[in-house]
Amino acid sequence: MDIEKKIRKLLALSESPNEFEAQAALLKARQLMAEYKLTEAELHEGNKKVKTIKTSISCTKQTNFWIFTLSTVISENYCCQAVHERAKHSKTYFIGFVGLEEDVSICVNIFTYAVDCVLTQIQNLKHTYCNLSLGAQKNNQWIWSRFL
Template identity: 50%
Template structure:
């Protein structure tokens, strides 16, 4: 494959990071068109020194009871940005896990920022809008919070799927590089974490709506303080 084609695609991908939405979109579409035409994968475009695989644990913890939706949210966002998500126990036998991401260096940074932003959007809504009612049965507040969180995850997933359907030519680029999957061979098989319950449908519906409207390009003026869901 001619080096100049790879260089051209690399330059287009760099332009795709432009703050000008139209310019970025046009550059990305052209880059993906060329990659499909020449059957190139993302890692074949990145220069060797930029193709480093990063695997790191983030400062987000969860349990199967308190905020299990966070693991699913990380998986949905990671996959859309050419990365993988995983969870790891704080120590053997612990019910608390931390969320980690794996990806090529540039992809990792993007996926990390977007996941943390999405997580903070959910937590900010929960802290602001969902109040504990002393007359509720034990665990009700936690269930309401999780209902909203699960809904948000489903909404984000639906939004990404719609975006992919509308831009099928992105397909070849929106794949996880083989080097990323190879780096995870020492990990166990993927498994589910927590489950969605059919109660508090109104909170799940609100979360779904907010998830479909989630805009990764929006910048927070100040990141909301993270908080565990208790009670």
């Protein structure tokens, strides 16, 4: 008998109304899982489907190149694979993710949030430094006008 199938049956038996039978089945299932180094997630992966989700986030190799790296890092940490897809004769890449349904949806949410945070911070920094440079130019003009 396949060990994964046996463990699944023991886990199903652990839902038994008989308390002692359920406890014994759960202990045996945990023992076999430890022995064969299996997790519950690995046992239930057969029931899940692989899904591909494309985001609306795009970038090029000249602008926002950091998005490629960010998508790769996030996908690796959420058990997915980042996909960079571009249309024919276009320089724009669209980012997507491939993986199990739950993992991909979490990955897309985290990625979208991270990109939004970075882009917002970039806009704030541009606004701050633009105002500083305008202020410096005005101050220089004021200083030079006093001497002329």
